[in-house]
Amino acid sequence: MNYDELLQKSNALRLKTPRARYAPSPTGPLHLGNVRTALLAWLQARLVGGVFIMRNEDLDTNRVIEGSAGRIYEDLRWLGLDWDEGEDVGGPVGSYVQSERTALYREALDRLRALRHDGHPAVFRCYCSRRDVREAASAPHQYGRLIYPGTCRGLSEAEEDAVREEKPDRIPIWRFWMPRRRVCVQDEVAGEFCQQLDEEVGDFVLRRADDLFAYQLAVVVDDALMGVTDVLRGRDLLSSTPRQIALFEALGFAVPTFWHVPLMRDESGERMSKREESLSLQTLRANGKTPDQVVGRLAHSIGLAAPGERISAQDLLGRLSLDDFKDALRRASDSDK
Numbered sequence: 001m002n003y004d005e006l007l008q009k010s011n012a013l014r015l016k017t018p019r020a021r022y023a024p025s026p027t028g029p030l031h032l033g034n035v036r037t038a039l040l041a042w043l044q045a046r047l048v049g050g051v052f053i054m055r056n057e058d059l060d061t062n063r064v065i066e067g068s069a070g071r072i073y074e075d076l077r078w079l080g081l082d083w084d085e086g087e088d089v090g091g092p093v094g095s096y097v098q099s100e101r102t103a104l105y106r107e108a109l110d111r112l113r114a115l116r117h118d119g120h121p122a123v124f125r126c127y128c129s130r131r132d133v134r135e136a137a138s139a140p141h142q143y144g145r146l147i148y149p150g151t152c153r154g155l156s157e158a159e160e161d162a163v164r165e166e167k168p169d170r171i172p173i174w175r176f177w178m179p180r181r182r183v184c185v186q187d188e189v190a191g192e193f194c195q196q197l198d199e200e201v202g203d204f205v206l207r208r209a210d211d212l213f214a215y216q217l218a219v220v221v222d223d224a225l226m227g228v229t230d231v232l233r234g235r236d237l238l239s240s241t242p243r244q245i246a247l248f249e250a251l252g253f254a255v256p257t258f259w260h261v262p263l264m265r266d267e268s269g270e271r272m273s274k275r276e277e278s279l280s281l282q283t284l285r286a287n288g289k290t291p292d293q294v295v296g297r298l299a300h301s302i303g304l305a306a307p308g309e310r311i312s313a314q315d316l317l318g319r320l321s322l323d324d325f326k327d328a329l330r331r332a333s334d335s336d337k
């Protein structure tokens with residue numbers, strides 16, 4: 001199916017039933033924090049009687065580990081989760097694998113290229129290297145990150161030709177021309193979160209110099225063209241959400257509801273990350289832990305089970321109401337702020 005057919009199909013689907021997703025990057029084994037987010041996404045989907053989608057976010061081919069997606073599915077099934085659409089079960093709005101969706105991302109970028117907002121193009125080619133951005137004296141810093149100073153905004157054809165001549169080897173990237181707007185997310189878990197997009201985020205990258213589409217573009221196209229109504233994911237992505245909302249709107253897509261859940265901490269209070277080899281589900285399984293023990297531990301860590309309790313994912317679902325679930329997530333989020 002092409003872009004327009006998928007859009008039509010997914011809009012029809014999203015009006016019928018809530019649609020939620022879990023979108024792991026196949027870059028290594030899931031640690032307990034990832035698994036908790038998956039469990040919560042599944043619970044949310046099931047509590048609202050929704051469809052649960054499993055999407056393989058293998059966009060960044062440099063980081064993908066061969067066989068990792070299959071092991072992630074296996075781990076999640078072992079835990080007792082199931083999904084209705086995905087790479088291994090099919091579904092009406094596939095492919096569910098990002099590396100097979102490049103044509104859709106290209107189409108979205110083409111549509112943005114044809115678009116003007118506030119009297120200027122929605123996107124532009126950028127010839128600046130990271131170093132150029134760093135060295136631009138005016139580049140402000142936000143959260144320790146560089147804000148692009150707008151150097152290549154609105155170049156005329158002649159100016160672009162001149163830059164190309166000056167930097168013949170530079171492959172241009174595409175950036176979103178960030179509107180002067182304050183965008184707020186009314187997050188179901190984290191509450192209200194606002195950003196002044198032009199000052200706090202700047203013109204973010206849609207397509208990279210290594211020819212890959214950026215996560216920010218891919219995730220918006222995928223969530224829209226898969227008809228996703230509810231995005232439950234880790235709190236680390238809350239600060240990406242206002243710019244994603246700007247993209248949803250620029251592309252004329254319906255904006256989903258967001259649920260940004262706290263990241264799990266290990267015993268020393270540190271947030272778990274793949275890089276630091278935080279406790280993986282594989283390790284727990286190898287040590288003889290059962291699914292009930294792991295689900296119990298995860299549920300307890302977010303206030304959904306008693307200490308030491310063993311419970312299956314199905315039984316946990318069966319005894320929860322949507323209100324209990326929301327209350328527990330909000331409490332955990334508030335105490336993590």
Ligand code: GLU
Pocket residue numbers: 023024025057219232233234237
């Ligand atoms: N693929 C991302 C990750 O594994 C998740 C992106 C999302 O949920 O929007 O961190």
